[in-house]
Amino acid sequence: xxxxxxxxxxxxxxxxxxxxxxxxxxxxxxxxxxxxxxxxxxxxxxxxxxxxxxxxxxxxxxxxxxxxxxxxxxxxxxxxxxxxxxxxxxxxxxxxxxxxxxxxxxxxxxxxxxxxxxxxxxxxxxxxxxxxxxxxxxxxxxxxxxxxxxxxxxxxxxxxxxxxxxxxxxxxxxxxxxxxxxxxxxxxxxxxxxxxxxxxxxxxxxxxxxxxxxxxxxxxxxxxxxxxxxxxxxxxxxxxxxxxxxxxxxxxxxxxxxxxxxxxxxxxxxxxxxxxxxxxxxxxxxxxxxxxxxxxxxxxxxxxxxxxxxxxxxxxx
Numbered sequence: 001x002x003x004x005x006x007x008x009x010x011x012x013x014x015x016x017x018x019x020x021x022x023x024x025x026x027x028x029x030x031x032x033x034x035x036x037x038x039x040x041x042x043x044x045x046x047x048x049x050x051x052x053x054x055x056x057x058x059x060x061x062x063x064x065x066x067x068x069x070x071x072x073x074x075x076x077x078x079x080x081x082x083x084x085x086x087x088x089x090x091x092x093x094x095x096x097x098x099x100x101x102x103x104x105x106x107x108x109x110x111x112x113x114x115x116x117x118x119x120x121x122x123x124x125x126x127x128x129x130x131x132x133x134x135x136x137x138x139x140x141x142x143x144x145x146x147x148x149x150x151x152x153x154x155x156x157x158x159x160x161x162x163x164x165x166x167x168x169x170x171x172x173x174x175x176x177x178x179x180x181x182x183x184x185x186x187x188x189x190x191x192x193x194x195x196x197x198x199x200x201x202x203x204x205x206x207x208x209x210x211x212x213x214x215x216x217x218x219x220x221x222x223x224x225x226x227x228x229x230x231x232x233x234x235x236x237x238x239x240x241x242x243x244x245x246x247x248x249x250x251x252x253x254x255x256x257x258x259x260x261x262x263x264x265x266x267x268x269x270x271x272x273x274x275x276x277x278x279x280x281x282x283x284x285x286x287x288x289x290x291x292x293x294x295x296x297x298x299x300x301x302x303x304x305x306x307x308x309x310x311x312x313x314x315x316x317x
Contacts, residue, residue, distance in 0.1 A: 040249055086144065086145070086171035089146055093115075097116045097117070098262065099291065100104075100191070114135065114136060114141045114153055115141050116144070117133065117135060118131035118155055119188070120146055120173075121189060122184070124313070127306075127310060130189075131146055131171070133145065133146050133147070134147045137150070145173055146174070155190050158246065158266050158267065160255050160257060160272070161271075161272065161275065162289070165275065165277070166277065167279075180242070180290055182199050183213070184198065185315070186198070186292050187306070191300075192299065192300055193297055194299075194300070195294060195297050196295055198223070199222075202241045202242050210223075220298070227240055236256060238258040238259070241291055242289070243291070245289055246286060247287055252289045253276065257289075272291055273289045276289055296313070
């Protein structure tokens with residue numbers, strides 16, 4: 001057969017490969033991977049129906065989760081949201097008190113439910129710790145700040161000036177009361193004076209007080225209030241700087257704490273300041289009582305403001 005013009009000459013070195021090893025192998029066809037029916041998968045994954053016990057457990061779990069969310073939201077409201085509301089109310093009350101004081105410096109201001117008439121400062125909590133004190137201990141008063149127990153003494157008077165305050169939420173003015181120690185100062189500011197009270201000895205400090213902590217300079221003027229001539233110590237034998245009592249024990253703010261109101265005539269009563277708050281924190285199971293005694297009175301004619309007072313009494317601002 002004649003070679004086509006232009007065709008390349010065959011390469012003699014290229015030969016057709018033959019032999020057993022080059023025999024054509026049959027094409028191997030693999031079976032397609034079987035795809036499970038979707039309905040079959042669903043059928044396999046569907047859990048068995050719950051019995052009565054299972055339904056009860058699931059329902060109880062859902063209820064507990066819901067209650068947990070409600071409690072959490074309530075805690076957020078009580079601890080943080082009410083603080084914001086109280087801060088605004090406290091700011092307003094403080095401005096109103098400043099306005100009242102700038103107009104009138106009468107010795108005995110008129111006490112009106114829910115209205116501020118004094119301030120409380122606790123130097124050991126920082127120079128910026130101050131809250132107005134409202135008349136009354138109802139929720140409206142305590143939502144603003146500490147409240148004065150009606151009928152108890154006024155600042156500087158013989159008897160017991162009783163103040164209640166929240167420990168959690170609503171400004172939490174008394175959150176850190178349990179951090180106070182004996183002899184720590186608590187300052188009550190009125191329109192005319194600064195009254196300086198100091199925390200009384202704790203129960204485990206009574207014995208040997210005069211030769212122990214009571215002999216330290218910062219405790220000058222702080223006594224145990226015990227009468228050594230009377231067995232047991234006399235009317236103030238149950239009065240300590242710190243005490244935890246039941247909520248029903250309202251006699252903590254009596255003129256002589258924990259004693260009948262008429263146990264001593266007014267002229268023989270010590271001038272005390274008692275702070276009360278819930279205990280322990282986040283609970284109303286008990287009451288924490290901090291009792292202090294008046295050791296000094298400084299007229300505002302001698303010091304113009306609280307910052308100056310701190311320097312005068314030896315506390316850095």
